[in-house]
Amino acid sequence: MSISTVKTSLTTQEKTIDCLLHHALIGGHQIAVWKSPKNNEIQLILDKTDKIKRVELELDTLPQGFIAHPFGDQEDQKAFFLEASDYFKINIDLPEIPDITEKFKSVQLDQTQTKKQIRNHLKQLCTQTTGESCNPTTKEDFIEIVHKGIQSINEGEIAKVVPARMKKLQLKEGFDLTKTFLELCKNYPNAFVNFFHIPSVGTWLGATPEVLIKTEGQYFYTMALAGTQKASGDNPIKNAAWTQKEIEEQALVSRYIVNNFKKIRLREYEENGPKTVLAGNLLHLRSDFRVDMEATNFPQLGSVMLKLLHPTSAVCGSPKEKAMEFIIENEKFDRSFFSGFIGPVNIENQTAIYVNLRTTQFVNNEVILYAGAGVTEDSIPEKEWEETSMKCDIIGKFIQ
Numbered sequence: 001m002s003i004s005t006v007k008t009s010l011t012t013q014e015k016t017i018d019c020l021l022h023h024a025l026i027g028g029h030q031i032a033v034w035k036s037p038k039n040n041e042i043q044l045i046l047d048k049t050d051k052i053k054r055v056e057l058e059l060d061t062l063p064q065g066f067i068a069h070p071f072g073d074q075e076d077q078k079a080f081f082l083e084a085s086d087y088f089k090i091n092i093d094l095p096e097i098p099d100i101t102e103k104f105k106s107v108q109l110d111q112t113q114t115k116k117q118i119r120n121h122l123k124q125l126c127t128q129t130t131g132e133s134c135n136p137t138t139k140e141d142f143i144e145i146v147h148k149g150i151q152s153i154n155e156g157e158i159a160k161v162v163p164a165r166m167k168k169l170q171l172k173e174g175f176d177l178t179k180t181f182l183e184l185c186k187n188y189p190n191a192f193v194n195f196f197h198i199p200s201v202g203t204w205l206g207a208t209p210e211v212l213i214k215t216e217g218q219y220f221y222t223m224a225l226a227g228t229q230k231a232s233g234d235n236p237i238k239n240a241a242w243t244q245k246e247i248e249e250q251a252l253v254s255r256y257i258v259n260n261f262k263k264i265r266l267r268e269y270e271e272n273g274p275k276t277v278l279a280g281n282l283l284h285l286r287s288d289f290r291v292d293m294e295a296t297n298f299p300q301l302g303s304v305m306l307k308l309l310h311p312t313s314a315v316c317g318s319p320k321e322k323a324m325e326f327i328i329e330n331e332k333f334d335r336s337f338f339s340g341f342i343g344p345v346n347i348e349n350q351t352a353i354y355v356n357l358r359t360t361q362f363v364n365n366e367v368i369l370y371a372g373a374g375v376t377e378d379s380i381p382e383k384e385w386e387e388t389s390m391k392c393d394i395i396g397k398f399i400q
């Protein structure tokens with residue numbers, strides 16, 4: 001695997017990403033591009049083996065790469081995996097230097113032609129998933145699901161459920177993938193901004209605020225993120241007031257994490273929060289968990305918790321199995337990779353896997369936006385619908 005660090009000005013940077021995206025999309029290769037929260041480097045891997053790989057969730061045994069798992073259980077219990085044939089880092093703050101694009105150009109194209117070919121390729125994408133064949137969720141349908149969810153909660157079937165909806169937009173003329181990615185990086189510095197493309201499987205662009213599991217050195221991290229309100233005013237975090245509904249909704253996610261620690265008899269962990277955090281123009285409640293894997297003698301905690309946590313009660317509900325049954329029965333579309341998990345594995349000693357939220361799928365000249373909302377006994381259906389609209393807009397406003 002070759003590793004290159006590219007330090008470029010914005011235009012060279014854009015040119016570099018354009019060139020690598022073009023190389024991957026036109027060449028039929030797999031590609032993942034991401035920027036981690038509060039980081040100034042865009043990272044990019046190309047998988048040129050041209051094999052769609054499925055791997056077990058044993059993170060320590062994997063080479064450097066990028067993992068992607070749909071929301072639903074997979075029959076073989078495996079995830080998709082892009083293996084890093086090439087790995088690049090592009091610093092967004094430093095101006096200038098090496099032009100690595102020469103090696104990736106099969107034909108000499110100017111930037112306008114490159115961008116046009118990327119766009120045309122995006123317009124023609126098809127996937128094996130069924131998302132594209134379904135109609136967008138209507139407000140009436142979503143509100144009905146929320147009502148049903150509240151009813152199941154009142155009947156004691158479940159404590160919380162997270163129904164989702166999908167919305168379609170036409171891919172606009174002149175859509176520029178690289179520019180959109182850079183815009184997302186600029187506007188959402190706290191998010192994991194990502195684009196991944198697995199030919200015939202899925203092509204997704206998003207900016208998620210939610211870590212599922214992260215391991216770095218001896219430490220393991222996870223978080224309980226839930227509860228949503230619009231950020232407003234000069235100091236939105238300070239001015240935020242949370243109702244009992246959101247406090248309980250987030251507490252359920254924290255409890256779910258703690259219960260999973262209990263299952264593996266892990267007693268020593270740090271828990272901080274909940275505190276209010278900003279994600280785009282939304283506020284959430286978040287508790288952070290940290291475990292010293294050395295001190296607790298849990299070297300494989302990342303893989304163990306990944307299997308236990310997904311799907312968390314932030315995207316499915318609680319108890320997990322009953323909430324999943326509810327979703328399968330009532331949602332009329334395939335979530336595909338939405339609310340699944342994605343992220344870099346074993347890259348520079350770090351694995352950081354995120355819940356795939358605030359995201360969009362490219363398919364058949366359209367983009368599909370997805371969003372869910374945590375329903376508890378105190379939910380007001382109309383407000384849950386509005387919340388999903390705000391969540392769709394996080395990415396949607398950059399697409400239109």
Ligand SMILES: C=C(O[C@H]1C=CC=C(C(=O)O)[C@@H]1O)C(=O)O
Pocket residue numbers: 162210225226227228284313314315357358370371372373374375391
């Ligand atoms: C399911 C989503 O968000 C989750 C994460 C944060 C807040 C949430 C909420 O308030 O419902 C959700 O649990 C989504 O963005 O589609």
